[in-house]
Amino acid sequence: MWHNGVIVKLMNYKLPDYLLKKGTPQGSSISPTLYKILNSDITRNDKVLNCLFADDSAILTQDSNIKFIIKSLQSQLDSIESWCIKWRFSVNINKPKSKYYQLK
Numbered sequence: 001m002w003h004n005g006v007i008v009k010l011m012n013y014k015l016p017d018y019l020l021k022k023g024t025p026q027g028s029s030i031s032p033t034l035y036k037i038l039n040s041d042i043t044r045n046d047k048v049l050n051c052l053f054a055d056d057s058a059i060l061t062q063d064s065n066i067k068f069i070i071k072s073l074q075s076q077l078d079s080i081e082s083w084c085i086k087w088r089f090s091v092n093i094n095k096p097k098s099k100y101y102q103l104k
Contacts, residue, residue, distance in 0.1 A: 002088040006038050013037070038087065043079035047072045066100075 007020050024030050039052055051058040059080070061072045084091060 002038075005087045006034055009037050009040070010034075041083075043076070043083050045072070045076050045079070048076040050076075069100075 049060045063069050
């Protein structure tokens with residue numbers, strides 16, 4: 001996590017200064033809360049569902065038109081990429097996978 005980014009977002013919640021200067025040990029019980037605050041403003045889209053959990057994420061959509069699905073997912077990926085650059089999140093480019101299910 002980008003520490004300055006977390007501090008900026010905590011300042012937006014109007015937390016007292018003395019809370020912003022404290023550190024947390026790795027694995028601390030507050031770490032998931034801080035992570036949730038950090039990604040609370042990740043780009044959202046009414047056509048795509050963001051599923052975020054710790055360091056795993058998925059985006060999901062459904063439609064009968066594959067071109068619409070691809071366009072929606074790519075648009076969301078582009079928005080997430082911009083958000084990641086702004087907030088200094090890194091993405092493991094070897095990990096992403098895509099799955100397509102067709103219901104009959």
